[in-house]
Every structure is written in structure tokens, then in C-alpha cells.
Amino acid sequence: xxxxxxxxxxxxxxxxxxxxxxxxxxxxxxxxxxxxxxxxxxxxxxxxxxxxxxxxxxxxxxxxxxxxxxxxxxxxxxxxxxxxxxxxxxxxxxxxxxxxxxxxxxxxxxxxxxxxxxxxxxxxxxxxxxxxxxxxxxxxxxxxxxxxxxxxxxxxxxxxxxxxxxxxxxxxxxxxxxxxxxxxxxxxxxxxxxxxxxxxxxxxxxxxxxxxxxxxxxxxxxxxxxxx
Amino acid sequence: xxxxxxxxxxxxxxxxxxxxxxxxxxxxxxxxxxxxxxxxxxxxxxxxxxxxxxxxxxxxxxxxxxxxxxxxxxxxxxxxxxxxxxxxxxxxxxxxxxxxxxxxxxxxxxxxxxxxxxxxxxxxxxxxxxxxxxxxxxxxxxxxxxxxxxxxxxxxxxxxxxxxxxxxxxxxxxxxxxxxxxxxxxxxxxxxxxxxxxxxxxxxxxxxxxxxxxxxxxxxxxxxxxxxxxxxxxxxxxxxxxxxxxxxxxxxxxxxxxxxxxxxxxxxxxxxxxxxxxxxxxxxxxxxxxxxxxxxxxxxxxxxxxxxxxxxxxxxxxxxxxxxxxxxxxxxxxxxxxxxxxxxxxxxxxxxxxxxxxxxxxxxxxxxxxxxxxxxxxxxxxxxxxxxxxxxxxxxxxxxxx
Amino acid sequence: xxxxxxxxxxxxxxxxxxxxxxxxxxxxxxxxxxxxxxxxxxxxxxxxxxxxxxxxxxxxxxxxxxxxxxxxxxxxxxxxxxxx
Numbered sequence: 001x002x003x004x005x006x007x008x009x010x011x012x013x014x015x016x017x018x019x020x021x022x023x024x025x026x027x028x029x030x031x032x033x034x035x036x037x038x039x040x041x042x043x044x045x046x047x048x049x050x051x052x053x054x055x056x057x058x059x060x061x062x063x064x065x066x067x068x069x070x071x072x073x074x075x076x077x078x079x080x081x082x083x084x085x086x087x088x089x090x091x092x093x094x095x096x097x098x099x100x101x102x103x104x105x106x107x108x109x110x111x112x113x114x115x116x117x118x119x120x121x122x123x124x125x126x127x128x129x130x131x132x133x134x135x136x137x138x139x140x141x142x143x144x145x146x147x148x149x150x151x152x153x154x155x156x157x158x159x160x161x162x163x164x165x166x167x168x169x170x171x172x173x174x175x176x177x178x179x180x181x182x183x184x185x186x187x188x189x190x191x192x193x194x195x196x197x198x199x200x201x202x203x204x205x206x207x208x209x210x211x212x213x214x215x216x217x218x219x220x221x222x223x224x225x226x227x228x
Numbered sequence: 229x230x231x232x233x234x235x236x237x238x239x240x241x242x243x244x245x246x247x248x249x250x251x252x253x254x255x256x257x258x259x260x261x262x263x264x265x266x267x268x269x270x271x272x273x274x275x276x277x278x279x280x281x282x283x284x285x286x287x288x289x290x291x292x293x294x295x296x297x298x299x300x301x302x303x304x305x306x307x308x309x310x311x312x313x314x315x316x317x318x319x320x321x322x323x324x325x326x327x328x329x330x331x332x333x334x335x336x337x338x339x340x341x342x343x344x345x346x347x348x349x350x351x352x353x354x355x356x357x358x359x360x361x362x363x364x365x366x367x368x369x370x371x372x373x374x375x376x377x378x379x380x381x382x383x384x385x386x387x388x389x390x391x392x393x394x395x396x397x398x399x400x401x402x403x404x405x406x407x408x409x410x411x412x413x414x415x416x417x418x419x420x421x422x423x424x425x426x427x428x429x430x431x432x433x434x435x436x437x438x439x440x441x442x443x444x445x446x447x448x449x450x451x452x453x454x455x456x457x458x459x460x461x462x463x464x465x466x467x468x469x470x471x472x473x474x475x476x477x478x479x480x481x482x483x484x485x486x487x488x489x490x491x492x493x494x495x496x497x498x499x500x501x502x503x504x505x506x507x508x509x510x511x512x513x514x515x516x517x518x519x520x521x522x523x524x525x526x527x528x529x530x531x532x533x534x535x536x537x538x539x540x541x542x543x544x545x546x547x548x549x550x551x552x553x554x555x556x557x558x559x560x561x562x563x564x565x566x567x568x569x570x571x572x573x574x575x576x577x578x579x580x581x582x583x584x585x586x587x588x589x590x591x592x593x594x595x596x597x598x599x600x601x602x603x604x605x606x607x608x609x610x611x612x613x614x615x616x617x618x619x620x621x622x623x624x625x626x627x628x629x630x
Numbered sequence: 631x632x633x634x635x636x637x638x639x640x641x642x643x644x645x646x647x648x649x650x651x652x653x654x655x656x657x658x659x660x661x662x663x664x665x666x667x668x669x670x671x672x673x674x675x676x677x678x679x680x681x682x683x684x685x686x687x688x689x690x691x692x693x694x695x696x697x698x699x700x701x702x703x704x705x706x707x708x709x710x711x712x713x714x
Contacts, residue, residue, distance in 0.1 A: 060650075062648065062649075062650060062651075062668060063668075065647040065648070065649040065650075066646070066647045066672075093487070094484070094502060098485070103366075104366075105337070105366060105367050105388055107365075107366070110339070110424070113424070113428065114343065114346070114424065117423075117424075117427050118346075118347060124679050124682065124683050125427045125428065125430065125431040125679075126431065126676065126679060127428075127431035127432050127433075127672055127675035127676055127679070128646075128647075128672050128673070128675070128676045130427075130428035130429075130431050130432065131432075131490050131491055131618070131672055132490075133424075133428060134335060134388070134389075134390045134617075134618055134619060135388050135389075136388065136389040136390060136617070136618075136619040136621055137490050137618065137619045138619075139389075139485065139619055139620075139621070140485070140487075140489075140490050140618070140619030140620045140621070141490070143485040143486075143487040143620055144487050144488065144489070144490075144620070146487075147487050148485060148487060149484050149485050149486070149487050149498070149499065149502060150484065150485065151482070151483040151484065151485075152389075152483065152484075152485045152620075152621060153387065153389060153396060153400075153483065153621075154387065154388055154389050155385055155386070155387060155388075156366065156367045156368050156385075156386045156387075156388050157368070157385060157386075158368070164385075171403060171407060431675060431679070432672075432675060433675060433678075433691070433692055489670070489671075490672070491672070492671060
């Protein structure tokens, strides 16, 4: 794919900052560069990993079990991301948005749904599975849980595109469409999972949040959450 | 030079016509495209009417001028026809190329071919013939194929947010123009009918066994449809080249999340209210300035009540004329925002408000009712178009005369 | 009937993915929707699938479903009367 470089960054004066970031990959959960959970024994068994993490979060949210794998991954990522960052103190529910992307869309769930309709002898299409055959439902679950009502979008792209994500979110923050934005990559297909999520806003009260720019987002994504 | 986003071309293929002109003629003559399925093979053929494009894949290939030796899914074929129409309508094939991109919305992608071939592929001895469809499955394939064919590939992406996909694609396109990243962008969406979708919506029990009745007190569900709808957005500078007609401008847009349920809308229509309100604010206009609303109006008990309440709240009881053209085209999911953008522009360019078919009884919960006769008496300068998707993804667009 | 009720509770838990709920936690006569189990409209649709899958009973529409799924007991009564 020939893609024009979307270098929007130099057009804007206003800086945005990464208040928090998480990474979930290979059975390990990172928040702000620190390992918070690790299930390395079963890292390939997503169902076990995510269930164990949900239990450790201790939040009692029964709807979690009804979600598909993509939504469980995104839900846990957001739960970890938003923990202890008190975003409601600086913005209201209409001012926080969610911008996510992946490459497999909801193919994993499409297959699960297809399995309920492909056998004529045992034809029992499942509404609960069908509900999740759209990649943006994961955003819906995050928004329902945290009561987030701002702009939300789900892109299908061949791989995580930090340039696109940074540009898009900077534009939303600069145009005052939003005061804060969750961005990231939530990919799941047949037990191969990878989630990277971050919270960008204008806030930098203590002056130690990394700047929301291409270099930092790239670094955060590729170094499993640790900025060196 | 202002920062306006102008519309220079449109393309549409749906159950009511193979191009914009045919679709417009059907709208005028109250000709719905909803009928028994003829192209899609389905056990629900005699139960649920659908709004199909009345051409087989082979016929679509010929219409699109594509050779038969490459695998093209029905989604790509529909998209190619509408995208090409929009591209040529805007005269882009005759102009020097500027920075031109494409943003498309879809929900099924190549699922139509996958659901036909998936099991066979696993079982037959020589799967090579079917393997050519593997790459065509994912949502981005149809967008990239169309963009490469037409030469709109300086920036290409695909949005998949259910029924608001095409509207969101239009919104992103506008931002790419406004931020000076592209001069021109082909935006809209496409979806083809598949058994996967029909079965799925059946399990949610939101399909109507008759022709849908949007905003009617007796409504009971939607009719699924397939279509492709694209428009060409240009910057003011790019639009000045070539002495071409401008069909309107995109003046407002907004997207919100209802944060209520995975598939149902909140009873008060909070997400819808906020999306419409913010779109009007973006356009710099008051509710009074809206001449016509092309509502999402699927015909489900839930959507129409939610959307109706949101409109009554936003317009403080003085709701402008509104109608759901899904009573003609069915609910085309990822394409809905695209074809309804075309319909909104037809409304502005022909000074006409299209009727909401199949309406008989006012909803008891609302004070408003849709327009039921074609109306040419209203000066239509500003149209609000709603597209509300599963996952609480709500988008409203504002189109204005240029 | 008691065995049917016990089986049904297990089937409901499995079909609706109520992973933190045990059969003994479900009160046979308590409303299934609203409070308690926190079931929603999608759960109701899955119960319709359960009726057909496990008992061969087809529930035709949403309004019929409302009365059948009031509680585990009303479900069991309906199954006992209509099982194929």
C-alpha cells in the first residue's frame, strides 16, 4: 500500500501527553512500563490468561463473561489503563473518546458465529455470538463500562500505524472535539493477541508525562511499555 | 480561500437503481427495492424480504468492466460500480491528478465468498481455485482494490463501525481535506447481502416479515439491503479545477457513543441527541436551520423510538420534515451512510424531500410523524443525515447547498 | 419436575455464560430479568435458542418469550407441557 505520510504534528503548537499506557502480550500485562501481571505458564491460552486477569482485577462485572475474545481483551486493557488515573476530574463523559484499530477485525468471532450456522443438522445461530461480529463492539463495551460518550472509531489496518494514530488523536484534541482520548491497537485472532492502549490529553500537571508524539508512541509499542 | 469541503461527484448502486439517476427515479416514483431474495440463496427466502441489487455477480462484473480472471467479491463489485460513477461524475478521470485518497466503510467485506467456500476449501482435494478468495475476505481488501483501480490511493483506509461506517468514512475524508493532507478523497461505503448477516439479524429478532415501516406505531423491524454509495470530497482549491459543478458542501459532522448496550439504543436517545447536536454546532447552525432530516429510521421498535425522542428533545418539538429512505433501500449497514449522503445531496440539488414509505400510524410515544408524500414546496438548503450503528456508534452529518 | 429444574439451571448458566453463578444460587421462583441475574434482551434471545436446542420447543416471538421466561419455574412448566 502506498500511503502518504501523515505528518500533521508540525502544524500544531499544542502539546499533548500520555497520561498512562498499557500493553498486553504473551501473557504479560504492563502498565506505564511496569509489569503488573504475568501468566507466562499459559500465555498461549488466552481464555485462561484473560480470565485470571479479570479475577485479579476484582471488579464483579458479569457481562465480561458474555463478551467475545476481542472485547475481553479490549475491556481488560481499558480497565488497566483507566485504573487510578481519575480522568473524570478533568473532563466529562462527552469529552473522552476511543480510537482503536486492528488487522483481523472480528474474524475470530465471525468464525465462532459461523460454527453455529454451518451445520444443517445442528443449526442453532447464536444471537449472543452474533452481537460481537463487528469490531467496534469492543469500543461499545468499554464505553458502557466507563460511561464514555465522545467520538469513537475503529479502523482496519494491516498493522499498528503509530503515525496515523498520533495524527488522528492530536487532531481530535486540537480541534477541541475532545479533551482526552484513548487510542490503541487491539488485535485478536485464534489465541494470538496483542493490545496496546494509551490515554492522551493536554494534562501534564506534574510535568513528567511523555509527550504524545510519533517517537514516543512507537517506542511504547515496540518496547512492551518500557520507555528507556 | 476558506476551508470548505465541497462535493463534486456522487455514485450509488442499490436495490432501487444501478446508478444515481435510476435511484433518483425510483425515489420519485415511490418504487421500493424490497422483495423476495432472488440472488442470495437462503432458507429465509420466503420469510424475510430483502433489498437486493438485482444483478448476479457475473452481471456486476460486466457492469463494472472487470475481467473474470481475478477474484472479486460482491462487495468489491458493488463498491467499484458506485465508486467509479462518483469518480467520473466528479470528472476526476479527466483532470490532472492531485493528492487523492479513499476511505470506505463496510461490515461484511468479502464474507459473501467466504461463507460459500470456507467449508469446501477445507474438504476438497485441490483448494487452489478457492484459495484466491482468502485474501479478499478482510474488510480492507475491497477498499484497496477499488482505490488502486481508480488511482485514489495516496491514502487508503477502511472503517468498520457497523451501520455508521460510511458516515464515519465521510467524516474522516472531510478531516483529511481540512487538514491539508489530501486534495480529493472518495468516501462512502459498501455492503453486500450475505447469509451470515441475514441469519445473524434473524437471531436478534429485528427483521420485518413485511416491508419495513419506519417511524410507524406498528413497526416491527428492518429489511436488510445491499448497496454502495460514494461521494467525492474536495478542497476549495481542488474543486476549482476543471470548471465542474459543485453539488453541495459537508458543513457539519459528529460522532458519539451512546454507552448503553451492545446493540440497543438508550431509550432517551442520548447518543443520537449528542451526535446531532454536535454536528449542528460544527456546522455553525441552529436546529431551526435544518430543512430536512434523512433519519436512520431502520423500522425497529428500538431505533425509531430512541431517534424520535432525541429529535424531539433537540428540536424542542419543532422537528423539520424527516423521512427514512430505508423504506426504499432497506438497511444497507456499512453502505447506509454513503447512499444516504447521495440521497441528501439529491434532496438539496433537486429541492425535494423524499417520502417515508409504508407509514400509517403515528407512534404513540412521539408527537412527530414523517413526511409521507414527495414534497417540492420546501426550500432545501441544509440536510441532517443520521447513521447509528451497533456498539453505540452514532454519527450525524450536515450537508448544505454550496 | 425437580430434576428438570436442576438441569435447566445448569443449562441457563452455560448458555448465558453466567460463570460466577452456581445452580444453587438461582432461586427457582425469582424473576430472571430485571434484578438478580441481570439478564438483558440478548439473554432472552439465547434462552429461545436453548429451548429449541435442548427441548425442541420453538418460541415464536418476543412477546411469548416474556411470559415463558419470567422465572426458572415458569420455564420448566412450559417445557413440561410442550417438550417434543
